Amino acid sequence: MTTPSTTTARTERAATRFGNRQQLQQILAFAGLVVIFAFFSFASPYFLDWANVKGILLATAVTGIMALGATFVIATGGIDLSVGTGMTLCSVMTGVFLANLGLPLVVGVLGGLAIGALIGLLNGLNVSYLRLPPFIATLAMMMVAQGLSLVISGTKPIYFSDVGGFDQLAAGELVPGLPNAVLIFFAAAAIAGVTLSKTLTGRYALSIGSNEEATAISGVDVRRWKVVIYTVAGLFTGLAGVVMASRLNSAQPGLGLGYELEAIAAVVIGGTSLRGGKATILGTVIGALIMATLTNGLRIMSIPQEWQKVAVGIVIVLAVYADILRRGKEA
Amino acid sequence: MSDSPALLRATGVSKSFPGVRALDDVHLDLRHGEVLALVGENGAGKSTLLKLFSGIYRPDEGAMELDGAPMSPSGPRQANELGISVIHQEFHLMPDLTVAQNIFIGREPRRAGLIRDDELVRRAGVLFERLGIPLDPRQPVSHLSVAGQQMVEIAKALSFDARVLIMDEPTAALTETEVDTLFRIVRDFVSPRTGVIYVSHRMDEIKEISDRITVLRDGRYVDTLPTASTATREVIAAMVGRQLETGVRPGAASSGSAPGADGREVVLSVRGLTTRKLLRDVSFELHRGEILGFAGLMGAGRTEVARAVIGADRSTGAVEVQGRAVRIRNPADAVRNGIGYLSEDRKRYGLLLDQDVVRNVMLSALPGMTRAGFVRDADGRRVAAEMVDRLAIRTPSVTQTAKNLSGGNQQKVVLAKWLVRDCDVLIVDEPTRGIDVGAKDEIYGLLTSLAAQGKSIIVISSELPEVLRLADRVVVMCEGRVTGTLVGADATQHDIMELATRFGTDRSLVTTGDSA
Incomplete structure (x- = not known):
């Protein structure tokens, strides 16, 4: 048929083409982010202020970390509705470990992560062995987690004021000017990226x-x-919970509902297909940044909160439609 | 070609996809009142041409005419309205809807906005009576056999006032009687104002049903031949562009080896395999380097045996691999024991269609291609390139998406997946379904040489010549039971059919093992 050498040459040429196509998706999302950024910079003089940009990054961090985990589940063709209230339960449990039980900082943080992993593990078991549809399994977990957060906390916030250094986890600046929460997000994204593209967990997802x-x-x-895979996703939920608790220096049991949808929106804007099989972490990161930038920019332009939601909804439609158009051309 | 306007004509049509020129200046004309066979190897462009007629694709160049008037359907719906009905190779049915609902989907009779189910059932009944199809319109499609579903597709296509009926390998899943029914329907359909385009790989059927044969090769038009005065050999030569050894060579694979595989090591032993639904006490042995055929009618339980052995379905019975008793609860256990399964339904069970050749080839052996938990993609690309060479997989590159390959090459990719994993036992279910003559030969050659290298292969096939050509021994099944085992060199199609139709409970006649 073909001699080995021509096969190799063809392989390489095609590999380059494939690489470009993969990149196109991210360039598209990135261009969207740049456009939104440029628009708000012209619309408001305060937008490009470093304090404001920092605010955007901070706002991205928690939703972004949740979205990283959700990307794995969505890559399998599943969905995870429990990341929002699951994140809250992890915050509350971190509060229990550190503020109520007075455990060492490291133990408390690892405990929070472990609760996240446990939530994911249960989701995975319900999906795999009870054969529940992911939507139902994680919907149930969403409610269970919400309920447990309220029960365990007695519906009151748990404050970390007596836990020395906990707030520095998110608010501290290892790199001057950049809050640790943002660093944690980027580090988590790097780990997620490698896990998705280079490990069995990601490949099988x-x-x-x-x-x-x-x-x-x-x-x-x-x-x-x-x-x-669900357990890995849960670990990210746990991390989001710890970062959230640290940022607020408290665990707020009433929070969480609705975050899951923002996380899913970020994943989808990033070009990950809800049908599964196609997913990128870089896309999710950009998606999360777009969500946060949009919310921030609209607020800075003094657009009422109600209208902000409408705008975000429209952006989701536009982003996913652009992705569909792109895929259509490909096929 | 002909002077009077053709019923359906394509002139100089071309169609390209990224990296592939699927059709290049192709001609076809279908005359009034004829059955035109369309043949060509996989990847020759038949399916693409059909999709132009049905409006799924638009030609890049060239023109199409219906009764001398230019036509360019914007989609299947409009093609239907123009009088072109296509029966695709894959079914497009909604399993949870009834037969009648499936046939009239999108055209439901309504009164005051509500669907009239009684009228729906009545119309389907009338249609079935006209076509001589014995189906209950009220039955959910999921209750039907593959053949029954095929009949629903045909009825659906003919429920439009079709003038051109296009059938893409309609007999792939049918038994002989069902093929007869199909041919009767086709003959009833043909009239001076209608015509049929019939795509098939089965030369005997083409001989029987068609008037002329249009041959495509590599996306190009080769020739149109009158069926009556053309020998099968000539058609095949036009398809593959070279002369080809065809015909049945019974027991060819075993000619060099001991018949019955006596004395060779038993690699896989299955005893008393039973499932709740179908299988009853199925036992057989597979030897090293042997090709064991499984023959039987549709529904005899051959695929069920394969699925039970690899743990895809629940079963009872004893399985031994290389003399060790093993418990196989899922396909992962089977693979761990060196048993790989190539499904008859490649798209559903064989391939990651959206992913490239590398990812597909790597899938079963991924854990062995990691270092410190990280997948070594370079290994995968190297292994995939080796397989592309070794199996002569025709693909522009190893990063080509699996869905863009032809059926024969997809089958080779699935085969490559198991070779990479180094499975000792391969269970190959309908290895050449939907694959053209030339590629069939290649697949046969591959399987034979794999057996010669010491792999043990089970070949499940509905095509008796295929079983006889490949297999050292043939296990014949009927109604979930093994009704006999024949030695390939001595077996004839008649012997197999005799065992395959041994219905009822007369188990005293059952012969098993190597006694045949």
């Missing part, structure tokens, strides 16, 4: 999203790997 049955027949223990 995308395979399951592409064709679950073929993946199973290929000898991949799909049920077990789904548990792993």
Whole structure:
């Protein structure tokens, strides 16, 4: 048929083309972000103020970390509705560990992460072994987590004022001028990116999203790997909970509902397909930045909060439609 | 070609996709009252041409005419309205809706905005009577066999006032009787104002049903031949562009090896395999380097045996691999024991269609291609490139998306996946379904050489010549039971059919093992 050398040459040429196409998606989302940024810079003199940009990054951090986890679940073709209230439960439990039980800082933080992993583990078990649809399994978990947060906290916020140094976790500036919460977000994104593209967990998530049955027949223990994937997603929920608690220096049991939708919106704006099989972490990061920038910019232009929601909704439609157009041309 | 305006004509049509020129200056004319067979190897462009007629694609160049008037359908719906009905290879049915609802979807009779189900059922009944199809219109499609679903597709296509009926491999899933029914329907349909385009790989059927044969190769028009005065050999030569050894060679694969595989190590032993739904006490042994055929009619339980052995479905019974008793609860266990399964439904169970050749080839062996938990993509690309060479997979590159490959090449990708994993036992279900003559030969050659290298292969096939050509021994099934095992060199199609139709409970006649 073909000699090895021509095959290799063709392979390389095609690989470059493929790479460009993958990048196009991110360039598109990134261009969107730049346009939004440029628009608000002209619209408001305060927008480009470093304090304001810092605010945007801070606002991105918590939703962004949740969106990182959600990307894994969405890559399998599933959905995770429990990230919002799950995040809150992790905040509350971190409060219990640190403020109520007085455990050491490291233990409390790891405990918060562990609760997140536990939430993900239960989601995964329910999806894999009880065969609940992901929507239902995580909807149930969303309610359970919300309820437990209120019960455990006695519906009152838990303050970390007596826990020395906890607030520095998010508010401290290891790099002067840049809050740690933002650093944590970027570090988490880097880890998520490598996990998605370079480890079995990520590769199988995308395979399951592409064709679950073929993946199973290929000898991949799909049920077990789904548990792993949901647990990984849960870890990010836990991290979001800890960062949130640190930022507010308190655990607010009433918060959380609605965050899951913002996280999902960020993932979708980033070009990840809800049908599964296609996902990028860079896209999710850009998606989260777009969400936060938009909210911030509209607020700075003194647009009422009610209208901000409308604007965000429209942006989601535009972003996903642009992605569909792009995919249409590809096929 | 002909002087009078053709019923349907395509002149110089071309269509390109990224990286592929699927059709290049192709001609086709369908005369009034004829059945025109459209043949060509996989990737020859048949499906693309059909999709131009049905409005799914638009031609880049060239023109199409219906009865001398230019036409360019904007989609399947408009093609239907123009009188062109297409029965695709893949079914497009909603399993939870009834037969009648499926047939009239989008055209439901209504009164005051409400659907009239009684009228729906009545119309379907009338249609079935006209076509001689014995189906209950009220039945959900999910209750039907594959053949039944095929009949629903045909009825749906003919429920439009179709003038051109296009059938893309309509007999792939049908038994002989059902093929007869189909041919009767086709003959009833043909009249001086209608015509049929019939795509198939089965030369005997083409001989029987068609008037002329249009041959495509590599996206180009080759020739149109009158069926009656053309030998099968000539058609195949036009398709593949070279002379090809065809015909049945019974027991060819085993000619060099001991018949019955006596004395060779038993690699896989299955005893008393039983499932709740179908299988009853299925036992067989597979030897090293052997190709074991599984023959039987549709629904005999051959695929079910494969799915039970690999743990995809629940079953009871004992399985031994290389003499060790193993418990296989899911396909992951099967793969761990070196058993790989190539499904008859490649798209559903075989491939990650949206992903490239590399990802597909790597999938079953991924854990072995990691270092410190990280996937080594370079390994995957290297292995995939090796496989592309070794199996002669025709693809512009290893990063080509699987869905853009032809059926034969997709099958090779699935095969490559198991070779990378180094499975000792391969269960191949309908290895050449939907694959053209030339590529079939290649697949046969691959399977035979794999067996010669010491792989043990189970081939499940509905095509008896295929089973006889490949298999050292043939296990024949009927109604979920093994009704006999034949030695390939001695077996004939007649022997197999005799065992495959041994219905009822007369189990005393069952012969198993190597005694045949």
